[in-house]
Amino acid sequence: MDIAAPEDFMPHRYQLLPFRFERVDSNQCLLINEVGEYCYLNTQELEMLVDGTLATDSPAFEKLQSKSFVYTDHNNYVLRTFCAQYRARKSFLFEGPALHIFVLTLRCENSCEYCQVTRRSPNAGQYDMPEETAKQSVYRMFESPAHALTIEFQGGEPLLVFDLLKYIVELSVELNQHHHKILQFVVATSLQNIDDPMLQFFRQHNVHISTSMDGPQWLHEHNRPNHASDSYSQAVNGIKAARKILGHDKIAGMTTITRSSLAMPHAIVNEYVKLGFHSIFLRPLNMYGFAVKKESKVGYSAHEFNSFYEKALDYIIELNQQGYHLEEVNASLALNNILTPKASGFVDMRSPCGDGTGVLVYNYDGQVYPSDESRMLVEMGDDSLALGSVKSTYRELMTAKPLQTILQSGVAEALPGCSHCAYLPYCGSNPVQNYSRYGNMVGHRATNAFCQKQKFLYQDLFKRLEDPACRDIFYTWLPKNQYHPAREVVHA
Incomplete structure (x- = not known):
């Protein structure tokens, strides 16, 4: 009986799911996808990932697939998982x-x-x-x-x-x-x-x-x-x-x-x-x-x-x-x-x-x-x-023109400075603060105080998450009904 080699069952092509990245240092990048999963790749791995040449049997690919950064025709379960995670992240809309x-x-x-x-x-x-x-x-x-x-x-x-x-x-x-x-x-x-x-x-x-x-x-x-x-x-x-x-x-x-x-x-x-x-x-x-x-x-x-x-x-x-x-x-x-x-x-x-x-x-x-x-x-x-x-109906309040104006500038994925930010899945656009401080609801991210504080907060926390002792403390700060997800290994 002929038995196929293991590599015959391996996918040879993959598709990227949406993600953004930020360079941590000269040879390391932090990748964050639309559902908030994150991982670290070195510069060469990132370039290969984007070029479509990252080996599908490599540890880096396995990590990316498990965190819904990539999917293959042989494993569309990842795509279905990604969709379910995205729906959960945006469940507040319903x-x-x-x-x-x-x-x-x-x-x-x-x-x-x-x-x-x-x-x-x-x-x-x-x-x-x-x-x-x-x-x-x-x-x-x-x-x-x-x-x-x-x-x-x-x-x-x-x-x-x-x-x-x-x-x-x-x-x-x-x-x-x-x-x-x-x-x-x-x-x-x-x-x-x-x-x-x-x-x-x-x-x-x-x-x-x-x-x-x-x-x-x-x-x-x-x-x-x-x-x-x-x-x-x-x-x-x-x-x-x-x-x-x-x-x-x-x-x-x-x-x-x-x-x-x-x-x-x-x-x-x-x-x-x-x-x-x-x-x-x-x-x-x-x-x-x-x-x-x-x-x-x-x-x-x-x-x-x-x-x-x-x-x-x-x-x-x-x-x-x-x-x-x-x-x-x-x-x-x-x-x-x-x-x-x-x-x-x-x-x-x-x-x-x-x-x-x-x-x-x-x-x-x-x-x-x-x-x-x-x-x-x-x-x-x-x-x-x-x-x-308060005498207006709920429908009248929720369809009022001021709220429509706010929401037009309230989708961070469509705003300059937010749309390409690695931390977008964790953040918001804050249009009313922009309006109050800068006279318009979009604002300017390079000089935006809210953006500067939020970006610093996430950069600081990701650095601290590299320390196992600090990471253990952070897990105790999560809601008590949350399990501890798999911990990202930063430096392989």
């Missing part, structure tokens, strides 16, 4: 807005350096959302086809109108007996007005708290002053009270990085460790609305932020290595894009963009916006991105 932000009031007791809205005094009740507006907003929210809804309460200080917040939660729970959606409630608060009845209500309805903690006491009170000069102690007391009733996992902290923060990466991180947090969001300034007037005082360049962030992340990783678990949220979101097949839940890292398609904002005055940033533009006298009022 869901509709899942994040619904209710701006309950503009009243606030703080005078934050970087505030994006013109905050109003605690007694200015005319800047509260009327109950009828709140009811109509809830009705609009349930018209979204999304199966899971996150209801986020913002201000001002939303706890100054706790009765309204309570009304919206209870109405949502009541209506959900018919709609059967998964509801998640989040309140963004300084915690200065929190009390036991509020916390008991939050416990009953599984409400999560997002609060600001900008660092050591002097920095927090410098960035977030109040009339009594005790915003830090009130925040700390609020955190302790909330944890006592809700538990540690229901309270998340974020720090907004100002110019005063840049020299203090270790001190800021240490404050979060001292307060017992296990995640920290090192959030760069977003210069929208009223905050633009303070930019010369609190702002900085993308390079300055990246330098700060690198030092802070170095220290966070060091603390993890010493046994204290602390995640950084920017990195966690990016790592989820790199290391898992899940669609991004973060609207700034989507293409098409998540403005309107992923989030709707119901302002206290009844106007509906496609993002919190577009609401901030009203502070600069520009209301052009309003989609309509």
Whole structure:
């Protein structure tokens, strides 16, 4: 009996699936395909791959085929897998807005350096959302086809109108007996007005708290002053009270990085460790609305932020290595894009963009916006991105001309500077920020601060992923239901 040689069963030709690449050094390239899979090739292997001469029995080809970079006529399973992965990555397009932000009031007791809205005094009740507006907003929210809804309460200080917040939660729970959606409630608060009845209500309805903690006491009170000069102690007391009733996992902290923060990466991180947090969001300034007037005082360049962030992340990783678990949220979101097949839940890292398609904002005055940033533009006298009022139907809001304009510039794959970027599958176009900063929704990637920060973040993370010890820490930052995918070997 004649037996064919093994090479007779090997494919001799292959087809490329879409990918982009970036040169890491003079002889190594990072390849990332449309579904976010990545691998490293040396320059010769990359040239052979593109020329169609890469040996199909080589380790490099086997790696590329397993990660959906190439397929052959003998193995179209790879092509089918690629299509399924792409559909999963873009699954948010079929869901509709899942994040619904209710701006309950503009009243606030703080005078934050970087505030994006013109905050109003605690007694200015005319800047509260009327109950009828709140009811109509809830009705609009349930018209979204999304199966899971996150209801986020913002201000001002939303706890100054706790009765309204309570009304919206209870109405949502009541209506959900018919709609059967998964509801998640989040309140963004300084915690200065929190009390036991509020916390008991939050416990009953599984409400999560997002609060600001900008660092050591002097920095927090410098960035977030109040009339009594005790915003830090009130925040700390609020955190302790909330944890006592809700538990540690229901309270998340974020720090907004100002110019005063840049020299203090270790001190800021240490404050979060001292307060017992296990995640920290090192959030760069977003210069929208009223905050633009303070930019010369609190702002900085993308390079300055990246330098700060690198030092802070170095220290966070060091603390993890010493046994204290602390995640950084920017990195966690990016790592989820790199290391898992899940669609991004973060609207700034989507293409098409998540403005309107992923989030709707119901302002206290009844106007509906496609993002919190577009609401901030009203502070600069520009209301052009309003989609309509809460009395409009969901269909009217989603087909409004401003949203069409946003989406025309919201597909990163079609934008100059984005279309050929290796990190495109992990990123988004951010048209509203471009409009606010540069006067048009496309922007210029070479000078775009958002682009510079995002690109630096991904370049930095890929370098760190080469270190097995660092990689093991990063896997602990992923959602707990994610398995650990095969780990890329960088240097063969």
